[in-house]
Amino acid sequence: MMKKILPIFTVLLFTGMLFLTFFAEKIHENLLPKVTSSRPEQRSFPYEYTDENGESQTGSIQKIAVSKSALEDGVFIVYSAEKNGTKRSFVRLADIQTGEEHDGYVEVVSGLMFSDRIVTGSSGELYDGCEVCVVKN
Amino acid sequence: MRKINALIFTVLALIFVLPVAATVVFSFRAGGEFSLQGYADLLFDCFVFYPMFWNSVLYAAAITIVQLLVIIPCAFGFSQARFKGKGALFVFYIILMMMPLQVTILPNYIGLRDMGLIDTPWGIILPMIFSPFGVVVMHQYMKNIDNSVIEATRLETNSIFRVIFTSVIPQIRVCIFAVVLFVFADCWNMVEQPMLFLKDDVLKTLSVFITNAQEYTGEVLFPAAVIFLVPVLILYLFFNENLEKGLTLGELS
Numbered sequence: 489m490m491k492k493i494l495p496i497f498t499v500l501l502f503t504g505m506l507f508l509t510f511f512a513e514k515i516h517e518n519l520l521p522k523v524t525s526s527r528p529e530q531r532s533f534p535y536e537y538t539d540e541n542g543e544s545q546t547g548s549i550q551k552i553a554v555s556k557s558a559l560e561d562g563v564f565i566v567y568s569a570e571k572n573g574t575k576r577s578f579v580r581l582a583d584i585q586t587g588e589e590h591d592g593y594v595e596v597v598s599g600l601m602f603s604d605r606i607v608t609g610s611s612g613e614l615y616d617g618c619e620v621c622v623v624k625n
Numbered sequence: 626m627r628k629i630n631a632l633i634f635t636v637l638a639l640i641f642v643l644p645v646a647a648t649v650v651f652s653f654r655a656g657g658e659f660s661l662q663g664y665a666d667l668l669f670d671c672f673v674f675y676p677m678f679w680n681s682v683l684y685a686a687a688i689t690i691v692q693l694l695v696i697i698p699c700a701f702g703f704s705q706a707r708f709k710g711k712g713a714l715f716v717f718y719i720i721l722m723m724m725p726l727q728v729t730i731l732p733n734y735i736g737l738r739d740m741g742l743i744d745t746p747w748g749i750i751l752p753m754i755f756s757p758f759g760v761v762v763m764h765q766y767m768k769n770i771d772n773s774v775i776e777a778t779r780l781e782t783n784s785i786f787r788v789i790f791t792s793v794i795p796q797i798r799v800c801i802f803a804v805v806l807f808v809f810a811d812c813w814n815m816v817e818q819p820m821l822f823l824k825d826d827v828l829k830t831l832s833v834f835i836t837n838a839q840e841y842t843g844e845v846l847f848p849a850a851v852i853f854l855v856p857v858l859i860l861y862l863f864f865n866e867n868l869e870k871g872l873t874l875g876e877l878s
Contacts, residue, residue: 490862494859494862494863497859498859501855501856501859505675505678505679508668508675509675509676509678509679512668512669512672512675513672515669516669516670516672519669571670571842572670572671572672572673572841572842572843573671573672573673573826573841574672574673
């Protein structure tokens with residue numbers, strides 16, 4: 489009985505390991521929330537200034553901004569880190585200080601840089617530090 | 626007396642089996658409860674495990690095959706050939722066999738470094754292609770083989786390799802299985818050579834993974850240890866009937 493089971497078990501073991509060698513990473517990625525990311529938007533915010541004649545003028549200035557709805561859900565920044573010997577993508581909740589509000593967008597005073605990549609869409613619920621799979625837009 | 630012996634050996638067997646049983650049990654526990662989380666963390670969240678597993682299989686299989694190719698003709702030469710210094714050379718082999726690994730590891734490292742083989746698979750395989758243990762065991766076993774078969778084959782051919790292949794190997798099959806088991810287990814379990822001779826994690830073996838398992842997140846140590854046990858256990862189950870015969874028959878001479 490053992491002589492019959494053993495070769496079958498050996499074949500199954502090595503076939504299973506071979507399958508997992510090629511597909512374990514894909515299976516893992518399928519279980520992760522899928523996110524799309526992009527750089528934060530820059531929006532024009534009005535500001536008032538006094539010209540050389542002493543008259544009050546209104547201009548506009550580009551500032552980093554996030555939409556009000558995104559702010560309510562929380563802004564997540566995508567970053568890369570090594571885990572268990574491989575490079576992976578994670579998200580962290582940005583600690584944003586907000587400023588003016590204009591046209592549905594809120595100015596980001598601190599907590600976000602233009603070089604950061606923020607989550608613009610997600611297939612599942614995110615939490616601070618969770619691993620994600622970044623898909624291209 | 627027999628009952629006392631049986632009791633002593635049972636207790637000893639339990640002492641040796643207990644750590645293995647504990648490893649298997651702990652591999653199925655996470656947070657104090659029965660769980661497959663450890664296996665999930667290892668198989669689906671720790672991808673460096675796979676190249677290390679296959680490296681262990683590759684190195685152990687390659688070294689075993691190459692060692693057989695080297696030690697069978699070597700043992701045959703010892704048993705059949707007559708030359709000056711044969712006895713002294715055999716004693717030298719026995720001394721080599723008993724020498725601990727730590728004595729030869731530095732000269733090996735220097736030699737491999739000078740040949741540019743550090744951080745390559747050949748740095749692991751080449752130093753292990755010769756085993757004095759295999760030669761000594763096979764030589765002792767070959768003393769009991771039927772020389773008339775060898776003489777008959779010699780009448781048909783001059784080729785030594787043909788003589789070995791057709792008349793010697795079938796007679797020492799049992800010994801070969803026993804040596805394969807020991808050599809494979811020895812290579813599968815080696816830790817020092819991959820740690821010292823290999824720098825790239827992609828080339829390292831499963832034994833190194835287990836040594837460094839604390840670096841990885843998740844409960845991966847015990848599941849990795851269980852998977853580490855399985856191939857050698859399978860090989861043992863394949864060849865266990867030949868193990869005792871292969872090692873002791875040579876001592877009847």
